[in-house]
Amino acid sequence: MDFSFSEREEAFRREVREFLAANNPNRGGGAAARGEGEDDLESAMDRLPKLLAWNQALVEKGWVGFHWPREVGGGGGGLIEQMILKQESGKARAPMLGLSYMGLAWVGPGIIKYGTEQQKRRFIPAILEAREHWCTGYSEPGSGSDLASLRCSAVRDGDHYVISGQKTWTSLAMWSQWMILLVRTDPAAPKHRGITCLLVPMDAAGVEVRPIKAMNGETPFAEVFFNDVRVPVENRLGAEGQGWDVTKHALANERSSIAEVTAMVNHLDDLERLAKKCKSNGRAAIEDPLVRQRLARMKTMVEAMRLTGLRFLTKQLRGDEIGAETSVNKLLRAELEVEIGRLALDIEGRYGALVKGSPGAIDNGKWQRQALTWPSYVIGGGTPNIQRNVIAERLLGLPHDV
Numbered sequence: 202m203d204f205s206f207s208e209r210e211e212a213f214r215r216e217v218r219e220f221l222a223a224n225n226p227n228r229g230g231g232a233a234a235r236g237e238g239e240d241d242l243e244s245a246m247d248r249l250p251k252l253l254a255w256n257q258a259l260v261e262k263g264w265v266g267f268h269w270p271r272e273v274g275g276g277g278g279g280l281i282e283q284m285i286l287k288q289e290s291g292k293a294r295a296p297m298l299g300l301s302y303m304g305l306a307w308v309g310p311g312i313i314k315y316g317t318e319q320q321k322r323r324f325i326p327a328i329l330e331a332r333e334h335w336c337t338g339y340s341e342p343g344s345g346s347d348l349a350s351l352r353c354s355a356v357r358d359g360d361h362y363v364i365s366g367q368k369t370w371t372s373l374a375m376w377s378q379w380m381i382l383l384v385r386t387d388p389a390a391p392k393h394r395g396i397t398c399l400l401v402p403m404d405a406a407g408v409e410v411r412p413i414k415a416m417n418g419e420t421p422f423a424e425v426f427f428n429d430v431r432v433p434v435e436n437r438l439g440a441e442g443q444g445w446d447v448t449k450h451a452l453a454n455e456r457s458s459i460a461e462v463t464a465m466v467n468h469l470d471d472l473e474r475l476a477k478k479c480k481s482n483g484r485a486a487i488e489d490p491l492v493r494q495r496l497a498r499m500k501t502m503v504e505a506m507r508l509t510g511l512r513f514l515t516k517q518l519r520g521d522e523i524g525a526e527t528s529v530n531k532l533l534r535a536e537l538e539v540e541i542g543r544l545a546l547d548i549e550g551r552y553g554a555l556v557k558g559s560p561g562a563i564d565n566g567k568w569q570r571q572a573l574t575w576p577s578y579v580i581g582g583g584t585p586n587i588q589r590n591v592i593a594e595r596l597l598g599l600p601h602d603v
């Protein structure tokens with residue numbers, strides 16, 4: 202591995218820093234910049250005008266969809282520059298590099314790889330400009346880890362598909378205009394081959410969304426029911442029966458997008474700050490050897506994630522695809538997030554029970570909320586057991602069945 206940057210890459214880093222100094226809505230202090238505020242949905246809604254201006258400034262630079270091909274409106278950027286952009290914006294605690302979260306993370310890449318020219322023209326600009334948001338209709342009751350067993354069906358009727366069935370845990374379904382949906386189109390085919398991917402407008406007749414409340418009190422996801430929903434055949438992504446390949450591509454993107462190292466570095470910095478300002482037994486928590494040990498262990502894990510990420514980046518730079526590799530950092534990140542939440546609440550002691558808005562809540566209840574939110578992120582995008590299976594079978598070459 203070569204860790205040095207070329208003069209061109211360093212110049213790009215300077216350009217990014219200048220851009221962030223002028224456009225980052227979190228610049229110049231404030232709770233989010235100090236890592237003391239929350240980044241929950243409510244605060245995001247309050248800050249929407251600023252966030253849309255941020256998205257637009259990024260679009261003008263070609264930095265939303267940074268590595269997407271220029272022909273579809275992306276930035277056509279290289280992998281190293283993309284890493285620099287993510288590092289610098291993470292360090293500056295800027296908002297995400299584009300607001301259409303799932304659109305950018307995996308729907309867009311799926312459309313670029315499998316979509317028709319018409320689909321690219323229709324959907325990609327709206328994702329880049331955050332005019333449309335997407336949700337993901339994969340999981341069903343009884344089909345989560347074993348996704349290929351899904352039963353939600355679509356039957357061809359002339360130039361339409363008619364969808365019936367149910368999805369669940371659909372993040373952001375209430376706020377999305379579109380869903381990337383997996384349906385069974387051929388019940389007689391082997392289970393991986395009978396699946397098709399459809400792009401479904403959430404306002405189509407027969408789509409019913411029922412929000413699900415999570416243990417942090419928010420409603421981040423929903424059950425979605427399809428009661429004979431008609432979708433034109435032109436909304437199919439890839440060929441009929443190709444849905445599994447489309448999904449594999451999408452999930453590799455999901456795991457890589459979830460596993461961001463800079464965010465973890467920021468969380469640990471915030472945790473260290475918390476340990477410095479909270480007292481336990483008459484001294485700052487940071488002076489407690491057990492707290493220091495737990496922090497040190499986590500910092501070591503983040504460094505392992507950083508180096509693992511660089512190893513896989515090197516592989517990509519050599520022209521090799523990565524897929525199963527992204528499970529390594531996803532697994533480490535899942536463990537870390539849960540442990541960060543636990544340590545934060547241990548440090549806060551009784552104050553850890555205070556929610557946002559309560560008098561005396563430390564960092565306005567940020568750690569309390571995160572400790573209740575992060576355990577669910579461990580499951581989203583594939584549970585730790587499933588990540589371990591992927592690593593064992595596809596990276597280490599261990600036998601599938603024992």
Ligand SMILES: Cc1cc2nc3c(=O)[nH]c(=O)nc-3n(C[C@H](O)[C@H](O)[C@H](O)COP(=O)(O)OP(=O)(O)OC[C@H]3O[C@@H](n4cnc5c(N)ncnc54)[C@H](O)[C@@H]3O)c2cc1C
Nearest residue numbers: 337338339340345346370371372577580581582583584586
């Ligand atoms: C915050 C969050 C957001 C989500 N967002 C979405 C979304 O937007 N769209 C969507 O479609 N889904 C979403 N999901 C659903 C998520 O993908 C599933 O919950 C996940 O894949 C696990 O499936 P399951 O819940 O059916 O659990 P199950 O698959 O029933 O697993 C139950 C337990 O069995 C273990 N297990 C299962 N199979 C194996 C195996 N082969 N080997 C070892 N252990 C195994 C699992 O590790 C787990 O511990 C989200 C979930 C969460 C928590």
